[in-house]
Amino acid sequence: MSSNRSESFFASAPRGLEALLADELRALGAQDVAAAPGGVSFSGSWETCYAANFHSRIASRVLWRIGAFGYANEEDVYAAARAIHWEQHFPVDRTLRVNLTAIKSPLKSLDFTTLRVKDAVCDRFRDAVGSRPDIERLAPDVRVHCFLEHAKGTFYLDTSGEPLFKRGWRHAAVEAPLRENLAAGIIRLTGWKFDEPLFDPMCGGGTLLIEAAAMALNEPPGAGRNFAFEKLLSFDLKSWNRVRDGRPPRNKLRPALFGSDIAQKAVESSKKNLMAAGFFDLVKLQRADILKVEAPAPAGVMVANPPYGERLADADAMAAFYPQLGNALKARFAGWRCHFFTADLRMAKMIRLSPSRRVPLFNGALDCRLFEFVVVAGSNRKP
Template sequence: MRELAALDIAATAVAGGVAFGGSWEGCYRANLGSRIASRILWRVAEFDYRNEQDLYSAARAIDWPRYFRVERTLRVNVTAQKSPLKSLEFATLRVKDAVCDRFRDALGKRPSIDRANPDLRVHAFLESSRATLYLDTSGEPLFKRGWRAGAAEAPLRENLAAGIVMLTGWKPEEALLDPMCGGGTLLVEAAAMARGRAPGAKRRFAFEKLAAFDTGLWERVKQEPRGSEHAPAVYGSDTEPKALNAARRNLAEAGVERWVKLERADLLERTAPAPSGVMVMNPPYGERMGSPEELARFYPRLGDALKQRFAGWRCCIFTADLRLPKLIRLEPARRTPLWNGALECRLYEFEIVAGSHRRPK
């Protein structure tokens, strides 16, 4: 909500997201400027239902040809929470049939379905007795910014990375270091934020395919000033040359390489690039990169490295490994629960103060 407020959009919290009303201008601005949203959905109908026939009837009652041309390709997604329906697949088919039948009634032809790369998506969200239909104004999810060129292992989603940077409370005047930067997602998002780069500037949106699309308004929204441009001091390091190459390519593609210094270094040995700042990272976790035993040996050494070389820094560690605060032997100043897909995670924040080498009793 705070992010939308900064875009001049008043929103309210709802289950699983936030809701806002208003003009297309707000919709274009949110799609272009939100760093943490996954998609912006336009609610076109809400109704009670008990079975698939109710879904079909309500979806067919909507004047779909008013919203988009029959030449647009389509995909329908159904998600549910406590829905009495047995098969979501069948529910999806009924909604798809309803949209197509409505077109056929009106125009004698129907839109084609394209599950892989549709022009437009209809989302149905089913609760126990209430259904809501949405037209997706984003298209590809908003974390796809169009800058990811280099492949590294286990990259964070761009909108999660942006949310993590926001939660650290980093200000562009402070130094920022990701000492386990992998493909550089946190670095790109932090630098783009500080430079006032619109996260959606390099991509297209589904709203451009809707009948109501207003090219002039969209051009105006794209030209709007995006806040002040800072000259941030952002640093990244990793032990793997392959990860650093991917980070370099991503930073260049995002147009922020000028603001980020990369180097090959082991976090357990490297020094701080500035007397104080914000460290943010997500260490390896899981089968592929760090076994529980390896990590249990790594965390105490990480705690020692932070205490010895990062006094004056605020260190924020994002992980699904809930053993971390105990094993790192530092008391977190804050722990924020977050989800990485279905994986429950925490963002732990440690204030590293000179001389405080012991966990307080």
Template sequence: MSEQPFEMIAKTFQGLEEVLAKELTSLGANDIEIGRRMVSFSGDKEMMYKANFCLRTAIRILKPIKHFTAKNADEVYEQIKAIHWEDYLDTDKTFAVDAVVFSEEFRHSKFVSYKVKDAIVDYFREKSGDRPNVRINKPDVLLNIHIAETKCTLSLDSSGESLHRRGYRQEAVEAPLNEVLAAGMILMSGWNGECDLIDPMCGSGTIPIEAALIARNIAPGVFRKEFAFEKWVDFDQELFDNIYNDDSQEREFKHKIYGYDNNPQANEIATRNIKAAGVSKDVILKLQPFQQFEQPKEKSIIITNPPYGERISTNDLLGLYSMIGERLKHAFTGNTAWILSYREECFDQIGLKATNKVPLFNGALECEFRQYEIFDGKYKEFREGGDELSRERKEYRTSASGEQRDFRPAPGERREFRPRERFNGERKEFNGDRKPREFRDSEKREFRPRERREFKEGDRKEFKSRERREFSKEREPRSGESYPERKRREFKKKEE
């Protein structure tokens, strides 16, 4: 008997909801509905495992177990205590409660968490005299309660640690780009491995790595050591092993991904991260400033996240963006560039008209992801060709009978050619008339580059590489036996 489908919620960043919905559609989810920073859908246990393992733009996957209304904390307590908790939790397991509250009735999320915790503990004490313990870090069962005014939803968090923590990052530079956001930017651009991809300011290599995983269709969950659902009482080890070991959807990538940066330390970190992700043969790194960027030989796309001056300081922020625009115009003609940034004045310095603008949040910063089509002269030639064609058409007029005839002056008629008079009026200058971006009072601040910190001997933090998992073509499940080995063993048993 097949399992009944149940409701699930995939959380994401604001601006990536439609990308996530498209991913869920490709995965085979049902009842997909887009909300704010979330997409709801339905499916069975296999779909929940796949959502955690395969989705690139989801932060976590929640499984709602109860919807109810409550006007005060006591009502929340009673509703939570009424749940049959043996279905989800044992007394020998640990749990934690995360609360998200948007309500006038409930103003303190921690207080709500405590009431949920008390209800669960009291339920088990009254049943058996024993109780499960609370553990903040890496609990066996993580619960999430969401309250919007009086509407409450209690969910099991099937992901545990945020899904943006893929598991391949060995080290990070200052203010690294979130992996979920990087993947969302790539998917939003429409790139799927059909040409070369370039990140001329790649930092620790997040965009190149996520691009390589997308190009090869490698599931981002393959690097994770664990998911929260693996500790649930109804966890199906065999089902998840089948999902984990199924690489039938992976594909070849015939192009290259290039990552450039002018920081030697960032280049070293990116090299280690790319090696840990197993995509070294697809990604080419080079220590090179954007100023030295040259026209690619092959059709390419740029996707990049330059500094905004918020978390990463630079001596000449506007000059940096002016240089980006200059390089795009002179060394990336005939291609497409996508740039994520925060300040309107930075975009203005690029000096190119964006063909697409998508609002995206990078953390708390409301950014824009802009697309630029860099024409290589063909567009101009097309326009000139069109003008020439229109001039040719002016040599013909349609007669009363509808026939086209060659238009010539009447015999003896002379026409004097008079050139068009030059325009002598004053041309309006717009450069000085543009208004700077107006910030709200809470946002007004003077931009000052951050002072570079000088480290003394022994002050710099030593990064220790995490234990790296090696993935061969035959991946090993957590049982220690590879998928083909298990199949061969099962086949021998049948023969015996």
């Protein structure tokens, strides 16, 4: 297959970050870039697709669009799947998984429809080459995605494999880590400039710090992993080598990055993850309570993801915490732009500082906000 032919793709992303993803894709040379809820469609060569997988910090997956169809029932979906030349897209010895998502679909059982798509792909292979691919749920070589709307559907082949937020550096587990692509989007939304100090005082496993460091140093997020496009028959090694070898040199600058957490275990996890990512020497880490910690510089960008009180007891504890946090910022962070990413929408009121920005974002299905508080000595305190 010619690698210069224009193909259609859809890159998915956490909701709220579609515009940032569209900017990224345009910068990588994508054409016909159009944001939709949950992602961005674009067209481009295979090389553009490889570059999107390798360089995008925001995308969750890049899907290759291979067919669209109309349907009224499960058998229409089966027939549409069977009509696709799957054997021309991947070899029969690759393991397979079928994913199906639907919005406003009239079909009664999506599980049954998923099975029918799987049957159709396997039947097509049997007809074409006399055998069928094995199914593998956890780590398949090839993922077929079927997306159903009210009366039409689309088939995609996944070009990413493991989702792109899995960069390969996460070794130490913490409670409620942010996904790497959401963390990267949050850093971008703060407007942080690489020569400003950046401080995460609730750093957990260090996700925000690692994404910030990778951005400042121009380290491609995909540098340490493999991709599903390498297992498709369209795979073009020359184009892929051009993408990998054409990566920009590491920036020489040394961003001023600071992290702390009240839990020693979290500080240790950040340390391990930073080491695995190769950024440990860039970040000053300490154990500290955000309510007592001193600002590490006279001005800068604070970005943090406080625990979210889902249980009532936690919710009460957070309600008591926010006004104290407001006092701490006021006392020690005048000159800082402070950003908090949370699903607790009460925060903006309870902290008793006026947010200068509130950006709606989703963490999975959870409605969240990124609040910005510009802390100016002696001012924006609400009565």
